[in-house]
Amino acid sequence: MKLFLYDIETDEEIEPEEYALDEALDEFYYLSEEEDFFLGIIDDEDRCIQFLFVSDNKWLADIPRVAENYSLQKYADYDECVDMIKKVYELKEIVQFSGMKKVELRKIND
Numbered sequence: 001m002k003l004f005l006y007d008i009e010t011d012e013e014i015e016p017e018e019y020a021l022d023e024a025l026d027e028f029y030y031l032s033e034e035e036d037f038f039l040g041i042i043d044d045e046d047r048c049i050q051f052l053f054v055s056d057n058k059w060l061a062d063i064p065r066v067a068e069n070y071s072l073q074k075y076a077d078y079d080e081c082v083d084m085i086k087k088v089y090e091l092k093e094i095v096q097f098s099g100m101k102k103v104e105l106r107k108i109n110d
Contacts, residue, residue: 001021001041001044001088002017002041003016003027003039003040003041003042004017005027005039007037009037016040021086021089024089025082025086027039028051028081037052038051041089041094043088043093044092045093047094048064048094049061049062049063049094050063050064051084051085058075058077059075059076060075060076061073061074061080061081061084063094063096069104070104070105071102072102074099074100
């Protein structure tokens with residue numbers, strides 16, 4: 001599994017690279033809780049799940065389906081995000097989690 005992230009407070013950016021589960025959890029744990037911080041995981045089929053910090057103990061879990069013009073999203077607390085990360089690594093693939101809702105992507109006009 002590949003991990004990528006951006007921490008706005010430290011300006012740390014990691015381009016997608018292989019991470020073991022314990023390394024991914026360490027990155028998630030030590031990152032600052034600043035608005036617009038995100039961490040993402042990519043599976044071998046190039047599917048992605050992203051965790052975007054929203055506010056105190058509130059994260060947006062997002063699985064973009066760009067080709068289909070929607071994302072699967074749900075709000076989750078820190079512990080739920082950790083559980084999702086563990087599940088993704090256990091299954092070795094990005095899966096839809098309970099409570100995720102389909103959200104249409106906005107079209108950008110030229």
